[in-house]
Amino acid sequence: MKFFIDTGIVEEIVQAKEWGFIDGVTTNPSLIAKSGRTQEEVISEICQIIDGPISAEVISTEKEGMIKEGAELAKINDNVVIKLPLTEDGISACKWFSDNGIKTNVTLCFSPLQALLAAKNGATYISPFIGRLDDIGHDGMRIIEEIRHIYDNYGYPTEILAASIRHSTHVRDAAMVGADVSTMPLKVLKQLFKHPLTDSGLEAFLRDHAQSQNK
Numbered sequence: 001m002k003f004f005i006d007t008g009i010v011e012e013i014v015q016a017k018e019w020g021f022i023d024g025v026t027t028n029p030s031l032i033a034k035s036g037r038t039q040e041e042v043i044s045e046i047c048q049i050i051d052g053p054i055s056a057e058v059i060s061t062e063k064e065g066m067i068k069e070g071a072e073l074a075k076i077n078d079n080v081v082i083k084l085p086l087t088e089d090g091i092s093a094c095k096w097f098s099d100n101g102i103k104t105n106v107t108l109c110f111s112p113l114q115a116l117l118a119a120k121n122g123a124t125y126i127s128p129f130i131g132r133l134d135d136i137g138h139d140g141m142r143i144i145e146e147i148r149h150i151y152d153n154y155g156y157p158t159e160i161l162a163a164s165i166r167h168s169t170h171v172r173d174a175a176m177v178g179a180d181v182s183t184m185p186l187k188v189l190k191q192l193f194k195h196p197l198t199d200s201g202l203e204a205f206l207r208d209h210a211q212s213q214n215k
């Protein structure tokens with residue numbers, strides 16, 4: 001499974017890169033707004049830090065605007081992936097980008113049928129939002145399972161990017177049901193390391209070692 005960090009804060013990406021297992025980055029307009037910087041600035045800087053797919057989302061809601069904006073973003077770096085909303089215009093623009101060899105991430109996906117449309121138009125990634133589905137009492141992980149099943153039935157190469165991840169259990173479950181990628185905030189990446197038995201075990205090893213040195 002690939003791990004992406006979901007943030008527009010460059011310092012967080014620098015910190016996560018140290019661990020050695022970050023494969024890419026996702027952003028969205030809300031995350032970019034939190035950075036207080038322009039999307040172009042943030043994306044250009046991220047491309048200098050991470051050598052992997054970096055998703056940058058269009059703001060336009062009409063196909064022509066999405067194509068114009070996305071084509072500009074794609075010029076920043078070959079690693080830039082154009083993030084498009086799962087609307088009629090977004091899906092239609094997705095086809096244009098795939099026909100023109102530009103990678104896409106179709107976002108705001110909440111159903112397997114939406115995911116099927118994205119795959120049919122050659123999306124590189126589909127982003128089902130697990131946490132937001134759970135928030136309204138649905139089973140977010142079930143959507144990932146269903147998309148996996150459908151994509152495998154037909155051999156679609158579109159990668160399933162589990163998004164809107166809120167805690168480490170989401171990451172475990174997404175890996176269990178075969179998502180290709182999990183994107184998560186720094187806070188969740190840090191949770192992946194944690195187990196109380198690791199902490200207490202290490203404490204005991206260090207205590208025993210210190211006692212043996214004092215003999």
Ligand code: E4P
Nearest residue numbers: 006026028131132163164165
């Ligand atoms: C990533 O691509 C998504 O935009 C992000 O994971 C959404 O997460 P949220 O539901 O916590 O805002």
